[in-house]
Amino acid sequence: MTDTTMTATAVEKSRNQWFDVWAQFRTHKGAVAGLAFLVFITLFVTVGPVLWDVDPGKLNIRNKDVRPIYMAIFDSDAKVSWGSPMGTDNLGRDIMANIMAGGRVSLAVGWTAMILAVFIGTLIGVLAGYFKRLDGLLMRFTDLVLALPLLPLLLVMMLLFRDPLRATFGPENGIFILIVTGIGITSWMQTARIVRGDVMALKEREFVLAARSIGTPAHRMITRHLLPNVMSPIMVSATLGLATAIITESALSFLGLGFPSDFPTWGKILFDSVDRMTAFPERVIWPGLAISLTVLAVNYIGDGLRDALDPRIRGQ
Amino acid sequence: MLDTENTPLVSVRDLKMHFPIHAGLLRRRVGEVKAVDGVSFDVIEGETLGLVGESGCGKSTCGRAVLRLYDITSGEITIDGDEIGDTSQAALRTKRPAMQMVFQDPQASLNPRMTVEAIIKEPLDEHTKLSELEKREKVGELMDAVGLNRQFAKRYPQAFSGGQRQRIGIARALALNPKFIVCDEPIAALDVSIQAQVVNLLEDLQEQFGLTYLFISHDLSMVRHIATRVAVMYLGKIVELAPREALYAEPLHPYTKALLSAVPDPDPSLAKASNRIVLQGDVPSPANPPKGCNFCTRCPSVMDICKTTEPTYFEVQPGRFTACHLYENNNDTAE
Numbered sequence: 128m129t130d131t132t133m134t135a136t137a138v139e140k141s142r143n144q145w146f147d148v149w150a151q152f153r154t155h156k157g158a159v160a161g162l163a164f165l166v167f168i169t170l171f172v173t174v175g176p177v178l179w180d181v182d183p184g185k186l187n188i189r190n191k192d193v194r195p196i197y198m199a200i201f202d203s204d205a206k207v208s209w210g211s212p213m214g215t216d217n218l219g220r221d222i223m224a225n226i227m228a229g230g231r232v233s234l235a236v237g238w239t240a241m242i243l244a245v246f247i248g249t250l251i252g253v254l255a256g257y258f259k260r261l262d263g264l265l266m267r268f269t270d271l272v273l274a275l276p277l278l279p280l281l282l283v284m285m286l287l288f289r290d291p292l293r294a295t296f297g298p299e300n301g302i303f304i305l306i307v308t309g310i311g312i313t314s315w316m317q318t319a320r321i322v323r324g325d326v327m328a329l330k331e332r333e334f335v336l337a338a339r340s341i342g343t344p345a346h347r348m349i350t351r352h353l354l355p356n357v358m359s360p361i362m363v364s365a366t367l368g369l370a371t372a373i374i375t376e377s378a379l380s381f382l383g384l385g386f387p388s389d390f391p392t393w394g395k396i397l398f399d400s401v402d403r404m405t406a407f408p409e410r411v412i413w414p415g416l417a418i419s420l421t422v423l424a425v426n427y428i429g430d431g432l433r434d435a436l437d438p439r440i441r442g443q
Numbered sequence: 444m445l446d447t448e449n450t451p452l453v454s455v456r457d458l459k460m461h462f463p464i465h466a467g468l469l470r471r472r473v474g475e476v477k478a479v480d481g482v483s484f485d486v487i488e489g490e491t492l493g494l495v496g497e498s499g500c501g502k503s504t505c506g507r508a509v510l511r512l513y514d515i516t517s518g519e520i521t522i523d524g525d526e527i528g529d530t531s532q533a534a535l536r537t538k539r540p541a542m543q544m545v546f547q548d549p550q551a552s553l554n555p556r557m558t559v560e561a562i563i564k565e566p567l568d569e570h571t572k573l574s575e576l577e578k579r580e581k582v583g584e585l586m587d588a589v590g591l592n593r594q595f596a597k598r599y600p601q602a603f604s605g606g607q608r609q610r611i612g613i614a615r616a617l618a619l620n621p622k623f624i625v626c627d628e629p630i631a632a633l634d635v636s637i638q639a640q641v642v643n644l645l646e647d648l649q650e651q652f653g654l655t656y657l658f659i660s661h662d663l664s665m666v667r668h669i670a671t672r673v674a675v676m677y678l679g680k681i682v683e684l685a686p687r688e689a690l691y692a693e694p695l696h697p698y699t700k701a702l703l704s705a706v707p708d709p710d711p712s713l714a715k716a717s718n719r720i721v722l723q724g725d726v727p728s729p730a731n732p733p734k735g736c737n738f739c740t741r742c743p744s745v746m747d748i749c750k751t752t753e754p755t756y757f758e759v760q761p762g763r764f765t766a767c768h769l770y771e772n773n774n775d776t777a778e
Contacts, residue, residue, distance in 0.1 A: 332551055333546045333547070333548055333551040333552035334551065334552050334553055334554040336507070336512055336544075336546070336552075337544065337546055337552050337553075337612070337615070338554075338565065339512055340510055340512055340539065340542075340543060340544045341539060341543075341565055341566045341569055341570075341615075341619075342535070342536040342537075342539030342540075342569055342570065343565065343569055344533075344536070347569075351554075351557075351565075352554050355554075355556040356554070356555070356556055437556075438555060438556060438599040438601065439555055439599070439601050
């Protein structure tokens, strides 16, 4: 007992480091707002369907083309209904239920593909930057992938692997795995290049030399000294990667190569609504707003997190 | 080779560290920078060998090569009886605790993302099997030893001044109870009052732990203060190595003479009276050193032989080594 109290007084700030990180994070207003929005949208798409118990695929032709509820303010003749506050589409499907169901898929695809891309990119970047022998090989491989036309590549992947994956994992999971892998393995190159450059610069710093004089082996050199110091560019490319993943997924859905047509995602709702955008702008605005606000929120969170994780900025 | 009763802890023979120059479209090897080109010296247990020279003469490279932070081009390095000249880096790991380094720039040599405790603990993590509590206690002891407040263990390096950061670097070097420490210009980045503190700290620690230093510096007066023997480097070679008193009293090599005459004298009347040797021109490129003696392009007492034949490094007087044709001749006539 006396021992613990003694060490507690002997060393200041023996509290959790993450407490400091959180304290710094809170000072970034944009990041806090972004985090709040991300929590909101995540709850909206996960808990939302439980509260808003409407089947997103249910056709209701009699109730088609319902305008969102706010239209009643501008136009008393508008066809609005509290039964579908965001309106319905041309087949009478409830837009709010679709946004919820689509958001779940879009967010899942976005996060998983981003994590996969950042992981591959960081791995290749660190290996190429740290081990000179691998550098030429890995970076030429990166250039090779970068030079591939991505959309045709994804189309070929879809055609080749869709059916076997569907057979093994079921239609939805199979397509999910396919899309996530497809996006993941075609968008890691920028991260790899940035990380490689930073690692090469860091490798020449004296603290790395100091670690070498201590005899720190390569893998701990990377995890202890290099990775924490390349965190900022990784974070930035991760936030950008999330946006690209969501948008690529919608492009694939648009081409009819993503999820099945009755399976909503934000990107697909957006593309389905483009034809009648002038008459029903809200159908583009809802998914567009969801995509852009999510991306913006993640960007702000990344920004705040980058500051909060940097001890040079923290506490100043 | 040395006639002292003490055995050398570190012995370096004909150490060469050449960096290749790649140029052209195919990145072919077109030449090499001879940063360290055939250096031999001994460091006796418990002494401080000062290594001086102007910027770019290869002092730091020499210090790093001795610790095998580079894969050396050729040469033999023996530390504490182990020949490490061509040991692989993996095999070298177990020998690292005996030899440590204090770096020049205390800002750059500490990882900004690690707390002071984590920085000093790193060598313990790598080489000892102490428990977390024992390690923390050891870190506390080390911080006491270098005069840092234990309470600051959880702070990050940027919260410290230059002198304090250098103390963190020293504490890290001491963590594994090394025998030999290479101090690579440990005071160059500090201001004068802090320089004195750090040098005194290094001296105290030497006494306390029986350390042996290779003290690299371009500050001749500081080297005079701390070193037992002094080696002077010029363009990748040692031109003179002598006990401190003898070197400062009676420099042999013309380069050492010029170097010592450049030390400012605080007494204005003495400073006026001293005739300063001002060298002309620049240091030649280590990628393309002159034929013969490296110093022949700037030497005030250059002879014809200097431009054709490289002088050998030999013992001109007991304990004094130099590489200069002036003394080779003297030696020949004397014998």
